[in-house]
Amino acid sequence: MDTAAQYVVQARGIRKAFGHVEALRGVDFEAKAGEVTALIGDNGAGKSSLVKVLSGVYVPDEGELRIDGKPVRLSSPADLREHGIETVYQDLALATDLTPYENVFMGREIFRGGPLAPLRLVDRRTMRARAEETFRGLDVRIKDQGAPVAALSGGQQQSVAIARAAMWARHLVMMDEPTAALGVAQTRSVLELIRRVADQGIAVILISHNMPDVLSVADSIQVLRLGQRVASFARGEAEVPDLVQAMTSGTPAEAKAS
Template identity: 45%
Template structure:
């Protein structure tokens, strides 16, 4: 469902942004990676975050994911100001990031990867003694993977035996379980073939259908244009455009990325 349709279907209170990035900046000595970036992310929308290499995309994603602390500015989750000291803080707040390398343990089963570091313990005394509830984890892993558009076979399959698209499905399913508020996808299709890229697109549609917003970082402009409700362009650490995807052509996006469209996008600053 498009983001505008979702916003019409909810009350003003529910329409409050899931994430607000307010005046966020990041400096490394004299190098300014980000300058005063402001951005709102609403429930059920897919926002494309694009820009050339060095534009600040990964820095912004890592700040939202808690991996980097900003030099200035604030983050708000559903109106509440937060300050993440680590990626664990962000995950606890319901923000999950899926990076290009996927961070999967290839010699572990699918279900074990999904619950890696977040294992469910058996109820009662056995749980207090550290016994894992493997059945509960396997059941939930199967349920979540069943919501995706990619078949991965048995959840007891080792990740090493999976294709690139299937591994991506496992990583996104892990994000779906733990990313209750926001899913960050940083170049999710960079190492995939055309068919697998299309399947990842279906995964993103499935996330949107559950009302979970997605920030998609990608150099695949046709996919960004097709999948995203809104496109945000960073140029040399500044946000120079924030527009509905329907209002931009692929040529417009590329012009902004290269700096050729900066004059026409200054009015789009937040």
Template identity: 60%
Template sequence: MSIAPAGSKGDAILQARGITKRFGHVEALRGADFDAHAGEVTALIGDNGAGKSTLVKILSGVYGATSGQVLVDGGPVSFASPSDAHAIGIETVYQDLSVCPDLSPSANMFMGREALRPGLLGRLGFLDNPTMRRESAVAFQRLKVALKDMDAPISSLSGGQRQSVAICRAAMWAKRVVFMDEPTAALGVVQTARTLDLVRRIRDTGVAVVLISHNMRDVIQVADTVEVLRLGRRIASMRNQGITVPDLVGAMTGALDTVPESEPGVAA
């Protein structure tokens, strides 16, 4: 497809090594590792309090880590803010929609990154709406998302379509990684299936997709690899070949391994 893949399929784009994060007395991450590869969907799973959201916030620049290293394309990076992560091509789709219901799809796609007219008008801050509209249409087309109206406020779209606008926005700007935090949590069955299709299409453009989900069936349907967090550490990293829901649940809860269940000092 038209996007240049950040690396060839399978290259490790985003890695974390030995990440710890302390909030006061609470140790949310205790030496967590993580790997996401180009052109793959990596599912990040774990029970509540396992440290998933903390890890994602560190990897997307929202928090800094207490210790440990984040590597992009194999080189260490440090993010002072989400904008740093954006600049490097890492985008996040949040669980609660980050779209503006009163504005058009293209205004939402270019939210905070509006295209300006060339020349003097641009320097005065005049918007280049035709360009934004055209590029949004291209992005929707590339991901095969059909919106019934490119100019109506997206409040007139269904919840699933609004979610796909949010996902397409992340995909349009992400050069390397798209994080998706429970993208199907609020969706019905049909919409969920369509959103998972969208996830696959984004993966096929060559970026790494990281899917945070509680829904094990979603994970098995769409993931290439599954990273399991428990008590602030990665305790498994498996290829999605012949994995079953009980396998995943077992890994998450510790039923399948020998790590003692009651380790101190971890909370949500």
């Protein structure tokens, strides 16, 4: 099988400069369906710039993006939905006064009688049933589905945001620091949820500074330094010191992960 055909998302030779500052210098990156791919690097390594290229916020100066093997050009974050890509932002982008199921369908509401019905009444029963089905499939346990998101714990709010992304994603979910500011038990729960999302056949890109979290859940780890990918590790190939060394003193090299 063509190795390239296995990848849901590929970036090749991505360059992005801001004036005289080269944020990305020919970066390669890829993520496979059903796997968690971690993207790590120290501050200024280019992680944020690469994620913004992948999410359509930035248009690269050079390079190519492919989704399911086909070249694409993302010109705005709105393009992501058309390609079946969802993002879980660090601030979660939840409406805390709405319920979990209302957040899942926010901007994608279902109306009774369809979009051309004379009265556009929201079909809350159908929305709630579909959201609860997604929650059950991912083993997301929320005691009161009718309570506003503001009443949920930080871990449960993160779970709602991840479940929303998983429900709508066809190809890829990108997660930006999903365990930041969570306690030990909540972090473990969220990491287990990330694994379950990947087990549904969705590619997951995990951006995190927490090396133990990365090692516990990632199938592959790609390291950026000074705007270049300097190392790739498959599960079991690296420990925390290896990752730290790659982030701080790595040199550009071919990926070791197959």
